[in-house]
Amino acid sequence: MTVIPHWLNKQANLIPHHTAIEHEDGTVITFRSLQEKSQSFAKKLTNVGVKKGDHVGLLSTNELKLVIAIHALSYIGAVGVLLNTRLTPDELQYQVDDANISLIVTNDGLLPKARKLTLQKLETFLSVLEYEEQFVTLQEELQLDEVFTIMYTSGTTGFPKGVTHTYGNHWWSAIGSVLNLGLDKKDKWLATLPIFHIGGFSIYIKSVIYGMSVYLMEQFDTQKVHEAIMEKGITIASVVTVMVQRLLELVDEDGYPSDFRCMLLGGGPAPKPLLEKAKEKNVPVFQSYGLTETTSQIATLSATDALNKIGSAGKPLLPAQLKINQPDSDQVGEIYVKGPMVTTSYFNKVEDTKEKIQDGWLATGDLGYLDGEGFLYVVDRRKDLIISGGENIYPSEIESILSGMEQIKEVGVTGIENETWGQTPIAVIVPKATITKDEILAYAKERLAGYKVPKEIYFVESLPRNASNKLVRSELINYIK
Amino acid sequence: MTVIPHWLNKQANLIPHHTAIEHEDGTVITFRSLQEKSQSFAKKLTNVGVKKGDHVGLLSTNELKLVIAIHALSYIGAVGVLLNTRLTPDELQYQVDDANISLIVTNDGLLPKARKLTLQKLETFLSVLEYEEQFVTLQEELQLDEVFTIMYTSGTTGFPKGVTHTYGNHWWSAIGSVLNLGLDKKDKWLATLPIFHIGGFSIYIKSVIYGMSVYLMEQFDTQKVHEAIMEKGITIASVVTVMVQRLLELVDEDGYPSDFRCMLLGGGPAPKPLLEKAKEKNVPVFQSYGLTETTSQIATLSATDALNKIGSAGKPLLPAQLKINQPDSDQVGEIYVKGPMVTTSYFNKVEDTKEKIQDGWLATGDLGYLDGEGFLYVVDRRKDLIISGGENIYPSEIESILSGMEQIKEVGVTGIENETWGQTPIAVIVPKATITKDEILAYAKERLAGYKVPKEIYFVESLPRNASNKLVRSELINYIK
Numbered sequence: 001m002t003v004i005p006h007w008l009n010k011q012a013n014l015i016p017h018h019t020a021i022e023h024e025d026g027t028v029i030t031f032r033s034l035q036e037k038s039q040s041f042a043k044k045l046t047n048v049g050v051k052k053g054d055h056v057g058l059l060s061t062n063e064l065k066l067v068i069a070i071h072a073l074s075y076i077g078a079v080g081v082l083l084n085t086r087l088t089p090d091e092l093q094y095q096v097d098d099a100n101i102s103l104i105v106t107n108d109g110l111l112p113k114a115r116k117l118t119l120q121k122l123e124t125f126l127s128v129l130e131y132e133e134q135f136v137t138l139q140e141e142l143q144l145d146e147v148f149t150i151m152y153t154s155g156t157t158g159f160p161k162g163v164t165h166t167y168g169n170h171w172w173s174a175i176g177s178v179l180n181l182g183l184d185k186k187d188k189w190l191a192t193l194p195i196f197h198i199g200g201f202s203i204y205i206k207s208v209i210y211g212m213s214v215y216l217m218e219q220f221d222t223q224k225v226h227e228a229i230m231e232k233g234i235t236i237a238s239v240v241t242v243m244v245q246r247l248l249e250l251v252d253e254d255g256y257p258s259d260f261r262c263m264l265l266g267g268g269p270a271p272k273p274l275l276e277k278a279k280e281k282n283v284p285v286f287q288s289y290g291l292t293e294t295t296s297q298i299a300t301l302s303a304t305d306a307l308n309k310i311g312s313a314g315k316p317l318l319p320a321q322l323k324i325n326q327p328d329s330d331q332v333g334e335i336y337v338k339g340p341m342v343t344t345s346y347f348n349k350v351e352d353t354k355e356k357i358q359d360g361w362l363a364t365g366d367l368g369y370l371d372g373e374g375f376l377y378v379v380d381r382r383k384d385l386i387i388s389g390g391e392n393i394y395p396s397e398i399e400s401i402l403s404g405m406e407q408i409k410e411v412g413v414t415g416i417e418n419e420t421w422g423q424t425p426i427a428v429i430v431p432k433a434t435i436t437k438d439e440i441l442a443y444a445k446e447r448l449a450g451y452k453v454p455k456e457i458y459f460v461e462s463l464p465r466n467a468s469n470k471l472v473r474s475e476l477i478n479y480i481k
Numbered sequence: 482m483t484v485i486p487h488w489l490n491k492q493a494n495l496i497p498h499h500t501a502i503e504h505e506d507g508t509v510i511t512f513r514s515l516q517e518k519s520q521s522f523a524k525k526l527t528n529v530g531v532k533k534g535d536h537v538g539l540l541s542t543n544e545l546k547l548v549i550a551i552h553a554l555s556y557i558g559a560v561g562v563l564l565n566t567r568l569t570p571d572e573l574q575y576q577v578d579d580a581n582i583s584l585i586v587t588n589d590g591l592l593p594k595a596r597k598l599t600l601q602k603l604e605t606f607l608s609v610l611e612y613e614e615q616f617v618t619l620q621e622e623l624q625l626d627e628v629f630t631i632m633y634t635s636g637t638t639g640f641p642k643g644v645t646h647t648y649g650n651h652w653w654s655a656i657g658s659v660l661n662l663g664l665d666k667k668d669k670w671l672a673t674l675p676i677f678h679i680g681g682f683s684i685y686i687k688s689v690i691y692g693m694s695v696y697l698m699e700q701f702d703t704q705k706v707h708e709a710i711m712e713k714g715i716t717i718a719s720v721v722t723v724m725v726q727r728l729l730e731l732v733d734e735d736g737y738p739s740d741f742r743c744m745l746l747g748g749g750p751a752p753k754p755l756l757e758k759a760k761e762k763n764v765p766v767f768q769s770y771g772l773t774e775t776t777s778q779i780a781t782l783s784a785t786d787a788l789n790k791i792g793s794a795g796k797p798l799l800p801a802q803l804k805i806n807q808p809d810s811d812q813v814g815e816i817y818v819k820g821p822m823v824t825t826s827y828f829n830k831v832e833d834t835k836e837k838i839q840d841g842w843l844a845t846g847d848l849g850y851l852d853g854e855g856f857l858y859v860v861d862r863r864k865d866l867i868i869s870g871g872e873n874i875y876p877s878e879i880e881s882i883l884s885g886m887e888q889i890k891e892v893g894v895t896g897i898e899n900e901t902w903g904q905t906p907i908a909v910i911v912p913k914a915t916i917t918k919d920e921i922l923a924y925a926k927e928r929l930a931g932y933k934v935p936k937e938i939y940f941v942e943s944l945p946r947n948a949s950n951k952l953v954r955s956e957l958i959n960y961i962k
Binding site: 002003004005007014015141168175178179182183185210211303318319320321339340360374 | 484491649784
């Protein structure tokens with residue numbers, strides 16, 4: 001059982017006056033101040049009735065108070081259940097009940113939605129601040145095997161499952177990343193991904209482990225993110241594919257400032273034409289691979305290989321192991337991962353845990369292969385695989401090809417039922433210039449085997465994306481009805 | 482129980498062609514090559530009869546083969562007992578017996594000394610290489626709670642004790658350091674300290690955890706080290722006080738190249754005049770504090786504070802805690818430390834372990850205090866404390882003052898018995914120019930309280946130093962007889 005001192009206390013002691021968080025509105029908060037606010041919030045939460053081991057739901061868009069509440073829970077030893085703000089009340093209610101949430105703390109904007117839930121207790125960040133601080137002994141140490149957070153992930157089948165993250169999972173994730181990316185005292189990490197997802201959340205944990213500044217943006221706005229990178233001394237930014245697409249349109253030939261080290265790209269395989277465009281514009285994009293269960297990225301393409309292995313998610317980070325289970329003749333199989341950053345359980349789901357995690361190895365549900373040098377290529381979600389006449393078709397491959405057409409802004413591919421072939425692929429397209437279905441099909445036929453060419457092309461105004469801006473292929477079918 | 486993949490395998494996979502070790506003779510060995518050589522050596526050692534859990538003594542001055550042997554042991558899961566080459570055969574025999582050593586592997590130079598020992602088995606690096614590789618399953622994972630090394634430390638009383646280091650102790654030590662110093666892909670760490678001490682050993686563990694190059698020097702040679710820092714792209718160097726003293730004499734006003742990040746200074750408190758001289762010459766010296774039991778430094782003065790807190794050993798590293806036990810009216814007391822880099826036991830010494838380590842806190846035997854901002858100042862070894870007429874006198878304070886005299890090269894202070902006062906301090910001095918005892922006493926009287934002024938001054942040609950070049954005050958008395 002490994003014990004470390006509370007990470008925020010350490011930074012408040014080591015570098016009290018260093019910026020912990022710089023909000024896009026100009027507010028700056030030091031590590032000392034973040035400690036004081038978080039400890040104060042913890043004492044107030046205690047007065048609300050929160051105690052060690054309690055499950056507290058956090059329902060909030062990105063803001064400083066959410067970060068403070070998260071650290072406050074760690075001072076109490078309570079577990080934070082990060083709730084996706086875009087869920088419907090019914091979806092939220094399921095998670096509230098499943099996770100034994102005793103209290104939800106929300107921001108004002110989401111109060112109306114929270115009010116629709118059946119809850120033991122509901123507070124807002126502001127209402128908690130009205131309480132008196134209760135005298136309580138705050139945690140001065142973190143036990144790495146204690147659970148800190150629960151985040152829900154939509155399983156391949158059935159209801160969402162609550163992924164538990166221990167303090168150790170968060171710790172090892174941050175350390176795995178720093179050993180890959182390196183660390184500089186002037187690092188400033190741009191955070192615009194939702195904090196309720198691991199990709200956004202993990203930045204704030206890196207901050208207190210590295211002693212690093214975070215640039216907090218309440219939501220993704222292409223112009224604002226671009227300006228921040230150009231003018232605010234940003235060194236690293238966590239992004240998903242669609243953000244890269246939009247940002248690249250704003251980058252001129254001078255590229256980004258030399259202090260900007262990289263975009264860390266998560267949230268699924270990116271189309272190769274996009275990565276090549278980034279290379280042309282000298283924008284360093286490091287593709288990575290990770291899931292909620294791995295407490296953010298578990299494989300990342302390193303700086304050394306970023307330009308030579310375009311399309312790869314790199315190699316597993318130092319503390320991590322990765323293998324392809326039962327590879328087919330093309331070496332493609334399900335990706336299995338192991339390491340101290342990998343979750344040890346789904347909350348309250350003994351059977352699911354046993355099924356997905358065996359001997360420390362997690363079955364990710366993703367398909368991929370390793371090249372001769374051990375670089376990982378993620379092919380697709382196993383559940384998104386289209387099987388047509390016995391052939392495996394990976395939607396991401398078709399999307400990658402079609403996104404190479406200049407007139408196409410975004411594209412999603414999924415399978416529909418077909419009497420002859422079982423399934424056939426269709427493409428749903430957001431055009432950015434005039435284009436015809438025939439032109440698209442002609443382009444596809446030149447570049448794809450016949451059975452991979454979409455049987456139908458649909459034009460839409462936008463694609464279904466989740467709160468992380470990830471394409472939700474299972475919903476494509478609803479967009480074309 | 483935390484498990485990580487074997488660190489050398491990881492680097493051999495992640496950055497196979499990156500330099501792991503650059504020997505001062507020009508030999509360069511990549512991580513892939515270091516892996517191959519270490520695995521091969523492991524298979525040969527297996528043929529010699531070494532198996533998981535065995536204790537293997539390593540008796541060698543700094544050389545590549547020693548590093549390979551160390552990694553080889555980790556592939557077998559055997560425990561390396563690092564033997565101090567400067568010990569007498571009797572002293573070595575004690576450790577051989579105490580540590581249950583089944584085999585010693587030595588280099589050719591130390592073979593005559595090793596032959597004087599009563600041993601189950603003796604091999605040299607070269608004789609092991611003559612064996613065939615035995616087929617054996619090498620460890621692909623490291624269990625962080627398994628013991629990897631044993632290093633002997635001279636206790637405050639009685640016989641030396643074998644400090645056990647788990648893989649986890651080494652891991653956390655390396656991580657604590659990187660979170661303080663940062664990490665850059667072009668880092669190259671100069672290693673001239675003996676590998677059989679933790680200060681030298683730990684550099685090679687950092688190497689495989691960070692994926693960092695080490696510049697290996699067989700022994701400390703002022704001119705060669707200076708040239709290496711000037712010409713070999715060194716970014717960090719581990720040093721002890723006497724090395725800094727000698728190096729500063731060679732540094733001209735241009736200082737060291739801009740890529741040189743710091744000298745990491747361990748091995749006990751450094752005289753303040755020396756640190757000020759380093760500051761004048763723009764040589765970044767980061768004082769640190771650590772012992773064998775903490776698996777190298779546990780506190781380090783960070784870059785931010787290096788110039789403002791001269792004389793301080795900084796603050797405890799992120800995963801570490803530090804407190805002063807029972808401070809006196811000057812806030813000075815014994816330093817206690819806690820953290821996952823702190824040893825959990827002295828080998829085969831249940832009582833000593835219980836006495837020194839309680840609830841995870843290690844009593845270091847060192848005296849120190851924290852200033853108002855939490856910076857550690859190490860005052861002295863508790864056993865070196867001189868008590869004179871009820872007053873505490875710290876030899877290091879007197880040494881620090883006297884070393885400010887230009888004519889003094891090195892100085893050591895200890896206490897001798899005195900009928901009136903119990904003890905009184907004496908000073909043993911290595912002059913570098915003509916100087917009289919009266920001049921020294923006059924200088925001391927101006928700067929020290931009367932009871933701290935040495936009662937005797939002795940001139941000698943050199944001071945007693947151990948294998949790490951650390952002053953051994955307990956032997957000063959023998960130098961003046």
